[in-house]
Amino acid sequence: MGKQKRQRHKSHKENPTGLPSVKEFELNEEFMEGAREKVLQNAYGDVQSCHLEEKLSALQILASMSCDSSMAKQIAKDGIAKIIGPLLMDHNAAIRANTAQTLRDIAENGGEDAYTDLIKDDIMTPLIALLKEYSDWEPKKTGDEKETFVQAVDLLRILCANNESALKCVNDEDLALLLTKFLDINIYGMEIVTITIQCMICLSDENDTAIKKIKEIESILFNLLDLKTDDEKTASKVLALRTCVANLLININNYADSNQIHVFCKVLSVLSEVLAVDHRQALSCLTSILPHENNAVSNDKRKKIYESKKMLELQEQALQILANLCYEDEDSEIDSDIDTSEIMEIVESECLDDDSMDDNLKMTSTFPVELVEIVNNGNLIDKIWDKTVLIVDKDVQEILNQTAEGKDIVKQSHDIRCAAYLCLNNLLPNIEIEVFGGVDNLYRKWLEIGTVIFKDVTSNDIELLEAATAAMRAILQQLAEVRANVFKQLTIDDVQPMLNGARQCSNVSVRVNLIRMLCNLVQILMNNKNSEDHEMIKFISTFLLNICTTETQAWVMAESIDALMDIYAEDETDCLAAEIELVPKLLSLIPHFKSKVRQQKKQLKDSMSVVSTVNANLTRFIKYKQKQIRNLRQKS
Known part of the structure; x- marks a missing residue:
């Protein structure tokens, strides 16, 4: 947001490199693979030339080529950070601006592979050195320094948003504090302040080191949040800036803190x-x-x-x-460094008390x-x-x-x-x-x-x-x-789309959402205690049991079993549980479920919490329900 693509430098009248111009490169739809490779290698050579025009032309060629994702990855892999990284500190403003632009385009279009290669080849050292050069800088009306700064900060944003090593470098060099100097609109203007805020949003994402520095200038952020304009031409830019400021304020504050409520009201x-x-x-x-x-x-x-x-x-x-x-984050209390098997042991040790089955203990914020x-x-x-x-x-x-x-x-x-x-x-x-x-x-x-x-x-x-x-x-x-x-007079046809989706959708998250919906639907029907809903409850319960026999994903199986345990947690459901043979069917699922959990434990990640909880509670739930049904039959 608030970011504008720079204007390309006009082509020189002469073509000292012998390479196609940027315009020619972009318009050539029949540019063959071999020719691209030749142009790329020539650009690598010319960007290291001692002639200004050759450097500029080569940088523009590299920027144009990096618009293609595969080419951006290739350029990063070829060690472009080592080749042109030092140019970020070049004495010529146009070279610095074009270098920052080229590196930003490579990072933006090359994805994870590009971030990794740029960081591996130490792009952070010249980038940080460049930004520190701006510590006492104020932009002029003309010149390329503003463009260099904008592109460099945006490159920093992209790298820090996608790479932990980049974020660590920023913390070590205290760049968050440096960036707080560029928030005066009267001095730096809308574009620089906006791009700086966007970068600070990435730096402050669950990063206490940066948050502490940014909190020191919170009053400046409040002033930006109140920014107004009567000029229709700049209204959307002002609103974009205020939205970015709102995002940053949320990152550095917690609405659970009563002292910060005024912040969130304004946001x-x-x-x-x-x-x-x-x-x-x-x-x-x-x-x-x-x-x-x-x-x-x-x-x-x-x-x-x-x-x-x-x-x-x-x-x-x-x-x-x-x-x-x-x-x-439901899994925020689980340390990501703990091994999956350790998580299961932790959950199991915490679930030994039968009271853990009480669904009423769930808290809603x-x-x-x-x-x-x-x-x-x-x-x-x-x-x-x-x-x-x-x-x-x-x-x-x-x-x-x-x-x-x-x-x-x-x-x-x-x-x-x-x-x-x-x-x-x-x-x-x-x-x-x-x-x-x-x-x-x-x-x-x-x-x-x-x-x-x-x-x-x-x-x-x-x-x-x-x-x-x-x-x-x-x-x-x-x-x-x-x-x-x-839900009155609900029919099988009414719920069939959910059943079909839970069975057939290729996406696991969608299947899980539909399964939890079916669970909530049954709970609503049970709460209403309408006798005509009895068959619908049995039908959906049987469907959830059957899913577990054919499902290949441990997470989906766990959600289905968890849904059944939620539905049949109360003693008043014992009779219905006996009707659908809940206990023997769940017993038959245990080996299949545990086998899938062992096979997929490295892939479970975010779903680990529900899988480990079901894994710990299932046997105990079956034993309890078995006892309840046995007592029910003895009484009858």
Whole structure:
């Protein structure tokens, strides 16, 4: 956000390198592999030339080639950090600017392989040295120093967001403190302050060393959060900056701390302001401006496209910030350095008491009342729901997919929906059900989402399926907790889409979401105590048992078994448990389940918590239920 792609230097009238110009390179669609390799090797040589024009031309060639992901990886692998890293300290401003730009493009487009190779080849040493050169710098109206700084800070952001070694270097060299000097808009301007804040967001992500330094200038961040403008031309940039500041403030504060509530009230107000912008209008503007074929676009239209796209990116960012604000890592108490087998032993030792089976011990965190008031007063929930609605229909998508820019718009619309669903998923357990419009409204929303994912979403759109089913799961969880009586005359046909998805979806997370939904659905039916629901409860319970016999993933098996233990935890379910032969069927599953856990223990990662808990509790649950059913039969 707030980042602008620099203007390429104009080609020199002469071509001292004999290489194709940047424009020629970008336009040559038939550029063959052998020719690319030759150009690449020539660029490696010329970038080390003593002639300024040769260096600049070679750097521009490398930047152009690195727009291709595979080429960016190759360039990084070839040791580009060693070749051009020293140029970050070159005496010529244009060389420094182009070098920083080239390295940033390689890092951004090359992915994990590029980050690793750049760090391995010690790009951090010249990069840190360059940034320290700016410790007393103030930008001039002209010159390349501003561009060099922007590109260098963005390169630092990319590396630190993706590599722990880079973050350690930053901590060791106290760069977080250095960056805090560049937050005065009157001196440095909007672009520099924004890119600096974006970098500080990455540095402060669960990094106490950086957080302590940034906390020292919190008052400056508050002032930026209150930044206003009457100029329509800069309004979106100001809002983008304030959103980044909101993100940073969340990283360095904890809303559980009552002394920090005022921070989060201001943050929520900014996010509400961002989400109030009509994304339909932005999308409509884009679809009307974009050409239906690969024709040239005027500068005026291109500017409008850029502004609309930035606003959509801003809304996605706001949703992500909100989601992260409410996110609690269920596995945060488990040390990632502990071996999987040790985790199982720890869980088993902590679950020896039968009272551990009491589901009522589960705690649900809630927002402080001050934040709930902001959510209510700003209609924040309605704004989030609004972002889940499909705006770009299939007909418009077909038109947009004819161009690269159109495809970007379709993806942006899609990503906003996913972010909104995930945001709702994280908000639901933290805010009282009345804030979401009460039981009836939540139930209607659940049906609406179900219609979307089971009828309109293709099975290969895993990202949307995962986000939407997560929101549906969270809604049912809330309805189950308040014992809502909303499912009347439920039929097998009504639940069949969930059953089919739990059986057939290729994505494990989606299958798990559907299984937990089935569990919550049964719990709601049981709470209502309607005799006509008896067969439905038996049907779903049997389905969950059958899944375990065919499932290949230990995590999905664990979730199914955990769902059954939740459903049949109460003594009043003993009769129904006997009807479906719960105990003998669970007993027969134990060898299969434990075998899958042993085979997959290295791959379980985030799902380790539920797998180890089920592994520890299953035998004890079976023994207890076996005893209860035996007593029941003796009484009868």
